[in-house]
Amino acid sequence: MGQLRFTKDHEWVLVEGNTATVGITTYAQGQLGDIVFVEVPAAGKDLKAGSEAAVVESVKAASDVYAPITGAVTEGNALLPDAPETVNTDPQGAGWFFKMTIANPAEVEALMDQAAYDKYLAEIG
Amino acid sequence: MTKPTTTSGNIGLQIEQALIFELNTSGSTAVDLPAAPKVRTRLGNLKNDKPIGLPGLSEPEVVRHYTRLSQKNYSIDTGFYPLGSCTMKHNPRLNEKMARLPGLADIHPFQPESTAQGAYELIDTLAHWLKTLTGMPAVAMSPAAGAHGELCGLMCIRAAHEANGQGARKTILVPESAHGTNPATAALCGYQVESVPATADGHVDVAALKAKLGPTVAAVMITNPNTCGLFETECIAIADAVHAAGAYFYMDGANFNALVGRVRIADLGVDAMHINLHKTFSTPHGGGGPGAGPTVLSKALADYAPVPFVVHDGKKFMVEEHAGFGAAAKSYGRMKGFQGQFGVFVRALSYILAMGADGLRQASGDAVLNANYLRARLSAELTPAFKGICMHEVVFDDEWLKGTGVTTLDVAKALIDEGFHPMTMYFPLVVHGALLMEPTETESKSTLDQFIASLLALARKAKQGDQAEWFKGAPYLAPRRRLDETRAARKPILRWQPVEAAAPVAKQAAE
Amino acid sequence: MRYLPLSDDNRRDMLAAIGVNTVDDLFADIPAAAKAKAKFDLPNSASEIEVERTLSALAAKNLNASQAPSFLGAGNYRHHTPASLDYIIQRGEFLTAYTPYQPEISQGTLQAIYEFQTQVALITGMEVANASMYDGATACAEAAAMACRVTKRTKVLVSGGVHPNYRDVTATSLKFMDLSAECLSPDPMGVEDLLGRVGSDIACVIVQTPGFFGHLNDFSALADAVHAAGALLVVCVPEPVSLGLLKSPGAMGADIVVGDGQSIATPTMFGGPGVGLFATREKYLRQMPGRIAGETVDEDGRRGWVLTLSTREQHIRREKATSNICTNSGLIALAFSVHMTLLGEVGFRKLAELNHAHAGLLADGLEQIKGVKILPSAFFNEFAVQVPKPAAEIVEALAKRNILGGIPVSRFYPTYPELQNILLLTATEMNTAGDIAALVGALKEVLQ
Incomplete structure (x- = not known):
């Protein structure tokens, strides 16, 4: 099991070796409601921390998913375009959005850990 | 609570109705046309001999189909629509009758000007009412709806800035409470949108707005009365600050119906405002449209108005149809085909004449x-x-x-x-x-x-x-x-398909 | 005032419930200085009889096509309106309904939109269609912008055979989006070389069938070239009656088809409102502008329809929306759909055949006049003719003889002297053999 981190935009980042897997949190999918469409980036796309990386839509809302860190996409989750509901049923597992390289490990360090994220959720409550 | 069950699935006057494609009787038609004269076919090699797939129905079937569909709709004729910002008011049938006069319905946008003087006069008369009610010197009549009018106003603003060497102004300030069309329109006009917060009492935060004004701001777009149903009391101060900063003041006129006959837009410092004829001036919503969005313009913007527009040379009406020439020398171009939403103009003028200045104020x-x-x-x-x-x-x-x-x-x-x-x-x-x-x-x-x-x-x-x-x-x-x-939304079914063709959609269309 | 139900007693009671004395008190938030200037030199309310007189007087100043044989087209066509069509669209439940955002009480409008989308997809040969745009010209501009989004390119190429209003609206719209449209010179002879201009920098090529000057072209080879360059082919159809007889743009390889349903939906109405048709391939669905209705079920499992994929639209996506369109052309789309349903496959084809036959009759007549040359070798119901005098003069002279005898191309292209002697003529099922004989006879006189 790698290291799990979170952003204030309710994305999770699982770091395993040189690769980060990115998705949206259980809280985020709950806020969006039934997810009907997901667009994931293609492998090879270069992302800067904070740039738009993916799109997630429910019936009445559309949100951008931002790159939590800088790096290059190595894989988009091919399951999601055909089965977007996976983001609702297993947001922090099979509902991952994309995997990417880690250009700057310090960016990962700056993200929240589980305890900090739980505290953040309680604050915005 | 459940509904009673019937064999047909109908419940009294609520009658289930299949799709026209499911009612198809091949070869049927509800239109009997005269026989075609025998002449040589001149279609080159472009004639299509394959079936299109349209269903055939007789006239009684078609009339019943749409009558039943209509009975599944709520409408303003049926009852009350308390829809905020949508202005669902009574649509007088006189408007419909007038729009069907052959002299107004059976005329062509490109017939000689000399044979369409009444049509141009009608457009000019409606324009006169709109200019007088708003106190504005000019109006662009061709925008097709409210959002299209917003675009017209912003295009005039951008054209004016560029003509004045102010092309670096790239930001439009839009309050958080704005209609979604405002930011979408700004984006279509090549502008970035910056949001202005609202105060706790439902008004634009004037201090925050003033702080955002500067050399990169092209305009502010403010709905007044705003979408909280409140008049922006600081409107004139906002206009002054906007003008002092070299920007223009666009007012979203979706809620103009609250102000007609009470205050002139020009006296609030406005540079451009669209008017939804299908809201304020009673033309029907038609289940989604059509509308019309004439856009009144201040003197600073009037020269940039889109073609076509009607002019009068002292003797007769004429239409200016080409940007870059004559009275349209500075016009930014064209945004709508033909002469605008003429049928909507007829209905709106019919309503305006019926109401008159006193009736509009009472309304x-x-x-x-x-x-x-x-x-x-x-x-x-x-x-x-x-x-x-x-x-x-x-x-x-x-x-x-x-x-x-x-x-x-x-x-x-x-x-x-x-x-x-x-x-x-x-x-x-x-x-x-x-x-x-x-x-x-x-x-x-x-x-x-x-x-x-x-x-x-x-x-x-x-x-x-x-x-x-x-x-x-x-x-x-x-x-x-x-x-x-x-x-x-997850598995969109956006058209009927014959059962045997089913999914994927692509297959059938490619054949 | 007959449209205002409140009585003075009502107003008094309501003001009391609110706790103010006068209606004017409710406008206290408007600055007094601004209110004081609100004086209007405009007439007061009028009876129904008076309004009818005023508007009838304006109507009487126009020469309408029921008074004079009319051969006008150029994107706005006079066809027959079946009696039941106008009855259906005047039903209050259609005419006075709002946009169907509450599907439980809007199934009539929604089902009609779904049927409309299917009809548009079928006749254009495309996979999906939206619920309508304002008109053909704005639909064309939306198609150009969509092609730029899909290809991430910034320039479109517009044929000289595309309607000049469509060209102008597209060029204007793109300019403000910081994109560009290269509009080729008007092409009355139908000789322009588009294939040679397709490069990898363009987002789409925009063509028209039947062309503005009447030419019929098979765009299949162009489609192949455009696709090879990674671009899209946009085909405009300002006269959709033609699709009853002609190979569809979809069959030629079009990626987006736009058009104006006016010709099937409404009287000419001085050019508006029309209804923009917009159809495309399913793979581009999420880049398509405008509303879309889709099928689903309700809580009891019964089939029904809703507006769907709304996240493309302005009320959700705001500045990132595919378009700012909100109000569209709903009622005109309904009129289009009702007429198409009345016609059916058989009627649609017959209507198209009748149009082509009448245009053939007109062409036969014109070909007997010395100095008059029909430019397209193949056409549908409209064609450009070369005449020996400025076409604008001819049209004025014909109008004096009570004939609306075509449109001078110079009205659209005043800066092209070489187009001065070109006249655009249309014949539909509404033009009788007598009308055609009258035009041919009058034209002979005028040209003498």
């Missing part, structure tokens, strides 16, 4: 009176989002629903069973769980009283605390219960 008075009456009476159970008098619409938040498990959406759907169209929900975004209601001037006091009684009863029911489940199931009595929008 805005009654609209604001009706909205305040709703506010006063509904406040017995609901929580108004803002204190005090409102203009033509009133917004409540969902504070009164706290702890009931019932949402704004549930209340709205329960209203359907009471025979009313829901109010606008969850808009403006700055009000939590907003219920935005606009009664318009064409509703009687007895209709409002009936609506108030229904809504207050629903509110008391919601507050019982154990009714959430009942509310979630509403409506129970409409032609359909709540529809599965998630399913519609």
Whole structure:
């Protein structure tokens, strides 16, 4: 099991070796409601921390998913375009959005850990 | 509560109706055309001999089909639409009758000017009313709807800035409470949007707006009265600050119906404003359109107006159809085919002439009176989002629903069973769980009283605390219960397909 | 005032319930200085009889096509309106309904939109269609912008055979989006070389069938070239009656088809409102502008329709929306759909055949006049003719003889002297053999 981190935009980042897997949190999918469409980036796309990386839509809302860190996409989750509901049923597992390289490990360090994220959720409550 | 079951699936006058494609009798048609004269075919090699796949129905079947469909619709002819910001007022049938006069319906946009003087005069007469009611010197008549009018105004603004060497201005300030069309329009006009917060009392935060003004701001777009149903009392101060900063003031005229005959837009410092003829001036919404969005312009912007526009040379009317020539020398171009939404112009003028200056002033008075009456009476159970008098619409938040498990959406759907169209929900975004209601001037006091009684009863029911489940199931009595929008969006079915062709869509179309 | 139900007693009671004395008190938030200037030199209310007189007087100043043989087209066509069509669209439940955002009480409009989308997809040969745009010209501009989004390119190429209003609206719209449209010179002879201009920098090529000057072209080879360059082919169809007889743009390889349904939906109405048709391939669905209705079920499992894929639209996506369109052309789309349903496959084809036959009759007549040359070798119901005098003069002279005898191309292209002697003529099922004989006879006189 790698290291799990979170952003204030309710994305999770699982770091395993040189690769980060990115998705949206259980809280985020709950806020969006039934997810009907997901667009994931293609492998090879270069992302800067904070740039738009993916799109997630429910019936009445559309949100951008931002790159939590800088790096290059190595894989988009091919399951999601055909089965977007996976983001609702297993947001922090099979509902991952994309995997990417880690250009700057310090960016990962700056993200929240589980305890900090739980505290953040309680604050915005 | 469940509906009674019948073999046909019909329930009394609510009759189920298949798709026209499912009613097909091959070879049937409801139109008998005369025989074609025998002449040589001159289609080159472009003639299509393959079937298109259109269904064939007889005339009685077609008439019954659409009559049944119509009976599944709510409409302003049926009942009350308290839809905030949408201005669902009575659509006089006189307008329809006038639009069908052969001299106004059976004329062509490119027939010689000498044979269409009445049409140009009609456009000019409507333009005169709109200019006089707003005090503005010019109006671009061709925009097709409100959002199109917004685009017209911003295009004029951008053209003016570029002509004045101010092309570096790339930002439009838009309040958080704005209609979604405002930021979408700004983006289409090549502008970045910067959001301006609202104050707790529902107005534009003037201090925050002033702080954002500067050499990169092209314009501000403000809806007035705003989407909280409040007049922007600082409007003139905002206009002065905007002009002092070298920017223009675009006013979204969606709510102009509250101001007609009461104040002239020009006296508020406005540079451009669109007018929704299908809201303020009673032309029908038609289940989504068409509308028209004539856009009044200040002197600073008038020269940049789009073609076509009507001019009068002292003897006759003429139309300027080409940007870059004559009176249109500085025009930014064209945004609509032909001569604009002429059929909508006819209807709007028919209404305006019927109402007259006195009737239009009375209409805005009654609209604001009706909205305040709703506010006063509904406040017995609901929580108004803002204190005090409102203009033509009133917004409540969902504070009164706290702890009931019932949402704004549930209340709205329960209203359907009471025979009313829901109010606008969850808009403006700055009000939590907003219920935005606009009664318009064409509703009687007895209709409002009936609506108030229904809504207050629903509110008391919601507050019982154990009714959430009942509310979630509403409506129970409409032609359909709540529809599965998630399913519609996840696996879109956007057209009928013959059963044997089924999915994927691509296959059939490619054949 | 007959449209205002409140009585003075009502107003008094309501003001009391609100707790103010006068209606004017409700306008207290408007600055007094601004209100004081609100004086209007405009007439007061008028009876129904008076309004009818005023508007009838304006109508009487126009020469309408029921009074004079009319051969006008150029994107706005006069066809027959079946009696039941106008009856259906005047039913209050259609005419006075709002946009169907509350599907439980809008199934009539929604089902009609779904049927409309299917009809548009079928006749254009495309996979999906939206619920309508304002008109053909704005639909064309939306198609150009969509092609730029899909290809992430910034320039479109517009054929000289595309309607000049469509060209102008597209060029204007793109300019403000910081994109560009290269509009080729008007092409009355139908000789322009588009294939040679397709490069990898363009987002789309925009062509028209039947062409503005009447030419019929098979765009299949162009489609192949455009696709090879990674671009899209946009085909405009300002006269959709032609699709009853001609190979569809979809069959030629079009990626987006736009058009104006006016010709099937409404009287000419001085050019508006029309209804923009917009159809495309399913793979581009999420880049398509405008509303879309889709099928689903309600809580009781019964089939129904809703507006769907709304996250593309302005009320959700705001500045990132595919378009700012909100109000569209709903009622005109309904009129289009009702007429198409009345016609059916058989009627649609017959209507198209009748149009082509009448245009053939007109062509036969014109070909007997010395100095008059029909430019397209193949056409549908409209064609450009070369005449020996400035066409604008001819049209004025014909109008004096009570004939609306075509449109001078110079009205659209005043800066092209070489187009001065070109006249655009249309014949539909509404033009009788007598009308055609009258035009041919009058034209002979005028040219003498």
